[in-house]
Amino acid sequence: MAEHGGASFRRDLSEWRIVLVAWRLLVLQAADPVVSAGMAEHSTYRAHPWRRVEHTLGSGRRLFYQDAEALRREVARLERAHKRIRGTGPDGRPYDAGDAATRAWVLLTLFEGVVAMRRLGGDRYDAGELARAYAEFREAVAVFDLPKGEIPETVGELPAYFARYARERLEHTEAARHLLDDLLREAPAPRRLRFLGDAGWRVVRVVVARAIRELTVADLPPAVRERFGLVRTRRAALLSAVLHRGAGAVVPLLPDRLRYRSPEEHRAPKRHRPHRDGRGPRLDRFFHEVLDQTGDGFITAHDLRAMAHNVCWQLELDEAGEARVYEAFDSWWEQLRAVMDANGDGKVSREEFVAATLAGLDRDEAYLERGLLPALRAVFTAADTDGSGFLEFDEYRAVFGGPRVHPAELSHGFRRLDADGDGRITREEFLAGFTGFFTARADSVPGTELLGRP
Template sequence: MTTPDDRPSTTPPGADAADHGSGNGDAGEESLFGPGSQFHGFFNDPRWALAVIRATVLEAAHPQVGAALIDNSTFVTHPWRRLRNTLTSLQRMFGADDHTRQREAARLNRMHARLHGTDPQDRPYDAMDPEVRAWVVATLFESTVTMCRLSGQPLEQKTMERLYAEFQAFQAALGDPAHHLPRTLDEFWPYYDRVVAEELENTEAMRIILYKLFDHLPAPPLLNGFPALWATGRAVAGPVVGAITVASLPEPFRRRAGLPEIAGVQTLMQGVYLAAGLTRFLPEGWIKADNILDLLTLSPDGDDPRARTVNALRDRMKRAGALIRLITPMPTEPEPAPADETRRGARTFFAEVLDQTGDGHLDWPDLAAMARELCSRLDLDEPEETRLYTAYADWWRELQSALDTDGDGRVSADEYAAAVPSLAGPALIRVAEVLFDVTDKDGNHTIDADEYRALFRTAFRRDTAGADGTYSRSAFINDFLSFMSGRRRTTPYDPLLADA
């Protein structure tokens, strides 16, 4: 629980989000979004990574959010993709361009409207519930305040008030009623304490984030070629991040949830926050969130010059390893049988591509996650987005009819592997056609270099562009079907749907 010393003693009136304008360019609005905002400065602050992790845990501890994450999210199997999409969305919402903010708010509302259901205790959840969305905003604000306090730089009263007003304006931009977040900063702290004390639970989603995600975090695309290096770093950093996140949570919730208190972790936590705070003295380009995330999510096969540098380093490391094996006596081992590296087995394809949520089964949330990723990359408007979701829904019905042999409403890995279907039925062909149509922004029946990059975030592959330098409809559909039915690697669709 945040102590009274961490909170402002007075809050002037006027913090209501409704008082900050609706995005039409008035002076109040300009002061809350864009480069002059408090959020803009924190976004590129390395300490904010710790704050976001903490906020995510507090969000997942809310039973409605936790249930929605377990049923629909790809945060376990595709955490880097999820992180990039989240940061991109926050940039759009807090940027200076009001049109971009309105489009993003509409997209988020359409996405949240599709996320509803019941948890294992038959309690309903709805991602459009304004009280739940207010809690998500509250965790981001409070975790940012806590981040500054733990790093020895507590926010001043006016700075905290301004930051709270920015997050209220963020909630207002989503179209939620203002009263779900307290109007003033003084009123916020009792609200926050009440939710922590009365509504948060030790949810499955929270436990996964704390005790599974960090310990089993897949390597980002850039480090896929260095499994030993990644595993070693993760083995050290994973438990540390989990421990300091637990230590930073409100003490009443830690006690009620039975979270462990490890001796010395409080000191370690403050040391990590202080060290992260010192990075503000590094050159600005080194700590810019966009640059760091772009580097981590680089595809080794991409056209980015940094990817070529990493590939060159990887080749040198492989040569060094081969030289060491050559001059070091090693016991003879039978050579593995040659395998076609361009193909993956049915179970591998199921786990890497089809099971987007990582629950071991294929059902509608997995295909919805594919549609959600494609819509986000292409920044689709409502009509195109609906067409793509509808095509995926039809494909799910086709898959369910063909593969769900036990009638439980989902497809298991065993059911899929036993059937090993071609998958290239009429519904999947329709998915490919709709995906081509929404990627072909100018409607000229070909995909040019810019449209290709919007979808795949890389330049044309050497074997993709035709003689006229474009990607034809037939070639696009054939490649998509080859990936989804033939389970072929080394296609542009692999980083699109399979990478972490």
């Protein structure tokens, strides 16, 4: 990708200031009804809002920061993921993430977000820089092969495009409303604030939720605020000015290693608070940290497919590998549903999961073979993405290394399951260890530590 003198769109996209417009970016995307419906049915943003932000920004950085081959792989990954996001929304309207207008909108919000970051920070692009930045953007998104006309030809056409799209396509969808009004009031602590503990975060969360909402409303394009019936208060405008102008004055003075974030950078979460002994708390932890990806208190097919998506995303599998993972996770869901969905409503609650597992283990000697072991074999097949018959650490981490599990805990659990210490987990070691997680009454069995120390 060509370098230009002066401002660079892809470099600015990796600047830390981008976090100030990240929530604004999500709201603009979620205001598209197709995106909103896909988020409701397929996304884990309610349970993992910070991961959603990171995936959105991380994917953007990869699109604009890689060589041609890496860019091709990223686009292929997005294409495979979006092929599966389709259906009928709660309002009865069909949706398809492959919709060309929606895909163009999502891409253009990345460009518009960077432009807004610069403008709000007091160092807006001049006319020449803006034209070069847009040329850089168009060069990258050309690989999506969108129909002619979906991406405006020149940067001068963008104001009319955004005004028209806001007027004709955007809605104050449930996902956009939830992002603005509710999600941050119930969100788990981001990794850097885990030291506050649950009680401390609940107090801080109230302030964070209000500040981000006011900042987002203040920074939204006027046409969108008008469309949503939102008012930009003086207090919100002052907050926006202080944060953006302050960051705009300070961040550009930092050395590049502090000013910009690498596309491949990952931060380790804080240690998870230990649970008390016993199968019940372990099962409860497994339900919340592994199975309930959408955070709505139930396991459905969407949760298991969200897990499959996350595995494929992290390991950058090819199409055949992704198909195997999705097939295995679909099989796991069918096992869960058949054994635990007592009322036949197509979902499994935490209570149903814990009660069915404990009852099956305590009262039915055939439960392991009928319900648990087939599911465990499906999980192993899903995790064994290269079909080697072993789980390497990266494969294990892709399934069980959620944002609430510290890497050191995960490594410890992996070593405990690796009974022969050869650096990989066999199917037999996995089945024995995982069975121990569900069945052991004491926490001394290796499998009880597959999510880290209990």
